[in-house]
Amino acid sequence: MMDFPPFSIPPYSRIVIDGVEMNLIEDGANGKVFEPVDKSRLPEFLSNKDIIALLHHGSMEIVKGRYDPRKLELADRFPYLRDLPEKKQKQIHFRLEWIMRFRGKGAREGNIDDNRMQQILTEIRSEYARDMVLARKNSHAKSKYSYEDGEFNLRLIGASTLRRWYRDYSLSGDDWRSLVDGRGSGEKKSKFTDESRELEGRMLKRYLSSTRPNAAYLFRVMKAMERRINRNRRAKGLTNFIKVCERSTFYNRIEDLPDDMKFIAREGEKLARMRYLIVAGRERGLPLDLVEGDEWKVDLVVLLNKAKVWDCLDKVEQAAFRKASKRVWISVAIDYATNCFLAFRLHERAPSVETALATFIQTNMDKTRFAKAAGCKTPWNMYGGLKDVRVDSAAWYEAEGFAASITDAGARIAYPPAALPPLRGTVERMFGILGSLALQNLSGRTFSNVVKRGDRDPRKEASVDIDALSQIFVRVIVDIHHNTRSTGKLGGLTPREAWNQLSHHKQKIPAPLSGSLIRHVFGVNYTRIIQRAGIKLFGIRYQSLQIQELRRDDTDREVVVRVNIYDLGAITVICGAYAYTVPAVLEGMKGRDYWTWTAVARELDLEDTQNAERTQEQLDDAFLAVDAAGDAARAATNLGSPIPTAKQFAAVDRRITQTLQIVAESKYTQEAREQDFNRSSFLSEVWGLDDEPEPDDLDVPAGDIVKAEAEEAARAARRRSSRNSAKATPESEQGGSTDDDFYNQF
Incomplete structure (x- = not known):
């Protein structure tokens, strides 16, 4: 049970x-x-x-x-750290570094008086430099950037400044928002007089006229009026001359006027209604006290030797594993208190912020469906909200995008020195367990099955199937590791027993992020333009009053869209410091993942077509067909599948130019039902299945990186040229316009 x-x-x-x-x-x-x-x-x-x-x-x-009364005003001003400019994010993390190290000093040494502050500041800087040098020296994967010891000096601040930061942070309940620098946020006093601004206001009001005067003409009129007023005052012996703004400032003020205001005033309400009409539609601690994360290049040869299955493989299979060892990475997040895996991914691309976030989103998800897809007999229901996260000093973990997401998730992040057993022992030992004891339960025949052989010359084309290999690792984690007794800190309990015991009897697990929160914190960013019909993404329309208000203020506004690849029922639209949840117009999208929807789009033949009208019955049949085929479900639940990125999103939008419209049965929908849709490799492209593994440049000299990037760009250009020639169609089939073209002429 x-x-x-x-x-x-x-x-x-x-x-x-x-x-x-x-x-x-x-x-x-x-x-x-x-x-x-x-x-x-x-x-x-x-x-x-x-x-x-x-x-x-x-x-x-x-x-x-x-x-929280201490955070109400701050939360309204700065909802998420991730949405602040990168410069602000760095400023916050710099202040947090000082505060946390100062707090640690106080905890160890007691009250620190003013006489000792300069000494304490010097000690903190020295400790920081020592830790960072040691971390870089012992890091298992060196960054492609070069760091010298001198670069690790923590910029010195004043004692009173540190005490003020520490006081504000503590009084706010340890809220990072209290550290946001408010300087420059107030209203600046204008250098122009009231008379000058009144004259400029007249010209701006004249610009908002149905006669549609030219901005350059209005500026000339304004300057002429300035000269006439000053000439009259000079004749009267007065010295209170006026000075209006320069041409560029006047143009900027016109540009800053809301677009809908300008359009209504200059073009009339009728055309404005057509342009802005909204298209309606439908001790060891407790669980999750500390989570440790790591990413590691997997030496499959060493693992299989430790598992005593290497000698069971033939030479072709061994060669395939040797080749795969150069490109396969494993990414995990582990609960320190119970040794349970909270997240796991196996991937062929060099680690990045994207791979790190794709792993940590699993800490807030019930992963039982991933376990079932891998054939596990026990559930993988270890998840919850994050508190403290500990990772090493790899470049992808130090990036602002990762740190901001973890902070927005309500957790604190720490970068301890690498290779120190008290700090990273749990993660390090987990890799040893995966590579030795656990894998001994799986036979050589199991690993033979993950080697794919070509139909022409298998000795040249044998390769490791990463999807199949990831299934083995999931079985090892869920069915073997979680149910293997530990005589160490778990005291003879299995990780699963430790999790259940502590979560039920000692302390409740922090609630996980869900809904719009998990999308906003861990979602994939993509840039789109708000249109009259809302935002088009993957052939789905997303619409709300809030984004239309943004469009009226700036008609060609480009916004950041954040997508949860496991749920396309809604997206998050980022505008400055604010985030808006925008639901899908198409009903039934809640809980639909990226892989299932793109497979349905392929089944409905939505790509490269100018008419995307389908009946509800056709949509239902497409979902059933995709579900029966199982390809999308396998891709969505396989933790070795490529992580969808903005590159794959753009590939979908290039092919699906129209949004799906649910209509009644018609002659066109009957014709669409009878078509043969299996004509392209659309899914391979948008799922990233055809992408060559990215070069791992983390250990490559800087001079070789440019050469490798140039070679990869040349290969990509050749592939695009080959695909374009194969898909060439008559010009008459390539025409068409979007539903905004008529209105955009206004």
């Missing part, structure tokens, strides 16, 4: 269940009682099982500390 541990919900949290904001009024071992904030209905009891199901499906969102 599966256990359903209770999740803890901290005080002052914002709780939303199925779109209704709730208050937690009773918290018990078997469940919780919630009541709507507006008291529109009676309190409702939800069991631990019910809560887990709601979180899993994204129907429940928990924003930790949202209503």
